[in-house]
Amino acid sequence: MRQRRETLKNPEHELRIFRIRAFLAAFLIVTLTGLLMGRLVYLQVVQHEVYSTRSEKNRVRVEPLPPTRGLIHDRNGVLLAENRPTYNLTLIRERVEDLDATLALLERLMELSPEEAEAFRVRSRQRQRPFQPSLLMSDLNEAQIARLAVNRHLLPGVEVEAQLLRYYPDAHIMAHALGYVGRINAEELKTLDPGRYAGTHFIGKTGVERFYEDVLHGQAGLRKVETNARGRVLRELGRTDPVPGQNLRLTLDKGLQSLAYELLDGRRGSIVAIVPKTGEILAMVSAPGFDSNQFVTGIDVASYRALQEDLDLPLFNRAIRGHYPPGSTIKPFLALAGLVEGVITPDRVINDPGFYQLPNDSRRYRNWLRWGHGRVDMERSIAVSNNTYYYALAHEMGIDRLHEQMSAFGFGQRVAYDVFGESQALMPSREWKRGRFGQSWFPGETLSVGIGQGYWQVTPLQLATATAVLANRGEWVMPRLASHVGDREVPQRLPGTKRDITVSNPLWWDRVFSGMEKVLTGHEGTARRTGVGLEYRMAGKSGTAQVFSLGQDQRYNADQLAERLRDHALFMAFAPLEDPQIAVSVIVENAGGGSTHAAHLARAMTDAWLLDEGAPDVEELLEAMENDTGSVAGN
Structure with missing residues (x-):
């Protein structure tokens, strides 16, 4: 009977198992603590500059400042091409979580027709440099701006920016001689200087605007701004002003x-x-x-189809x-x-x-x-x-x-x-x-x-x-x-x-x-x-x-x-x-x-x-x- 009780309970054996387990637990705790401390040292000391920079980028943003396009005058100083203030709708794809949902909401807010909505989506997917805004819509009216402002919290990565837009006072008379500017397309984007055209959405397409694009455009600038977690600008930290384009005086009367x-x-x-x-x-x-x-x-x-199908060919520069x-x-x-x-x-x-x-x-x-x-x-x-x-x-x-x-x-x-x-x-x-x-x-x-x-x-x-x-x-x-x-x-x-x-x-x-x-x-x-x-x-x-x-x-x-x-x-x-x-x-x-x-x-x-x-x-x-x-x- 006594021999059987010794078989069922062995204190020495149990003590030995306990010591082994305690040692393993202590070793595991020490090892994990060491790994944790090592990781902390690596992040805080070795990788300090890397993560400091990343943190700064989350708080500080560098934004391009497009230059003011040069004006065009006739031989007597009469203004033929000017810049008028307007508001543009832009989108930075890298800051949008759900692009399709965002576009669907924008289409409702902007009250776009099916054809306009399709063009809207094409522009949103146009190839663009990382973190550069894509131009979705130009010349917004007051009602559109108000609707966007009310729903801003639902539209991360979408901005309404004030910009100067080209305007031709005598468009019909000067259209063929002056030409016009238009949105930068994907093919043009491949050949343009990314620094000079940062933040720029328009480029000369035809006529004088195209031939003298280099002098009319100018040089883009930059500004550094501090933002909050939602991306809203809190203050400006510094800037490099853009260089405006040169004005042209034409021989035309x-x-x-x-x-x-x-x-x-x-x-x-x-x-x-x-x-x-x-x-x-x-x-x-x-x-x-x-x-x-x-x-x-x-x-x-x-409107474009009407111009193309017009038998008098108004787009043709005779x-x-x-x-x-x-x-x-x-x-x-x-x-x-x-x-x-x-x-x-x-x-x-x-x-x-x-x-x-x-x-x-x-x-x-x-x-x-x-x-x-x-x-x-x-x-x-x-x-x-x-x-x-x-x-x-x-x-x-x-x-x-x-x-x-x-x-x-x-x-x-x-x-x-x-x-x-x-x-x-x-x-x-x-x-x-x-x-x-x-x-x-x-x-x-x-x-x-x-x-x-x-x-x-x-x-x-x-x-x-x-x-x-x-x-x-x-x-x-x-x-x-x-x-x-x-x-x-x-x-x-x-x-x-x-x-x-x-x-x-x-x-x-x-x-x-x-x-x-x-x-x-x-x-x-x-x-x-x-x-x-x-x-x-x-x-x-x-x-x-x-x-x-x-x-x-x-x-x-x-x-x-x-x-x-x-x-x-x-x-x-x-x-x-x-x-x-x-x-x-x-x-x-x-x-x-x-x-x-x-x-x-x-x-x-x-x-x-x-x-x-x-x-x-x-x-x-x-x-x-x-x-x-x-x-x-x-x-």
Whole structure:
């Protein structure tokens, strides 16, 4: 019995187990305490700077300060592009816990349509640098700002920030020349300097705004602010002020630009005016225009679709991208080229029976006056716009020399210094046709080029530039839109300026100018009605550009054609003849004869620039044009 009790209870054994367990517990406690102390030492001593910095970042935030965009003025100091205060809605994705829920709430608060909501979501997911705000919405109204303020506690990472927004007071008139700014997209974000554009949501997209983006934008600044746990700014700890963009002063004259837009009177077309001696672009209008302010804040889908589907193409800049056959406006240039190449003399006379025929070819290339002009010399060929004279001249020169001489005036090339998006149009050649169509050049195509038709295409800016070079007697001055960048004046002699055109006999200029003056003042001049009452000497040339080709025995009848199949009206001019102060090109689409529908507009532009009484009465002028039946068919 005693032996059994000893078996059931062994105090020594139990004591030994207790000691072992106590030792293990003590060891575990000491080990864990040591690990804890070691971790504390590591965090407090070794990693002190790391976690101190992290803590500071939770309390202190560095925010970018976008620079103020430079202003744009016309030559007289009239403001063309300004900055107005507005409020933008921004989002920092890294501070948003549930992006979808946040966007859904914002869409309800902003009362967005389904299409606007979709665009809203696309912008929220646009690639952005870490902790940089994405622009969700611009130009918030007071009601939207109030709703956001009330629900701010539900919108972490969402801010309403005050910023200056671009505004164009004369948007429709200046849209194509100035261009506009718009939101920075994902592709642009990849190429922009992250420091310089920190906090910036807008960038120049077209026109002057795009070309001079570097000087207009400025340099972003920074500010260090202290925030609370909800991210609300408590105080500013320091700042580096942004550097504002430089202001631009343009060569454009707002009054002349507005007049050009009024003269076109809603018709499709373009007017460009240049100071020949300096290359200053006084006016560069493409009509119809559009409200460029819509693109700054983000144009809605319906409005953009309406602009795209408009048959008049208001978004298309006709002044620099419109391609038109120059028609008879190039005859003074061809006459001078014929003199330079020794193909004609000023007094050479041809007999015009009303048509021209190539050797061994039965086809008749007709003059616009079907019974012909009889005896025609160079000056009369310009004044009456005789086609037969220039058929013969073109055939004798050949396309190679024609291409070389016309290229010297800038045809088929980009001609301006700071006009973004300018097209080079087309001055055809043998090589061009072989590359484009894989065909040889035909003699009949040379004749078409000789009257400004066929493959030859010009822009209104090219035609105005060539007219300015002609007025300068061959001296090239590159057209430009900016006269001052900040305090720095843009020089007249710019990089890329083409070589001057020289002639062996300076009197040739006078003979060509004489023919151009007779266009307006001669009794046979194609624009003689436009020249009535001129108070200065003006040289010009009308032109009519065919929209489609007529057969050999077909006759043009505008009344039987759809409006958009009618000829384009063109006119180029400079004045005063003895000391040119302005060169103008006018193109009115589908208006018919240039001697009526374009010449009067050119005269109005030169009157406004040269005469003290300023701009003419536009309504009276347009009414007179409607009643004018003295146009010369085909010119």
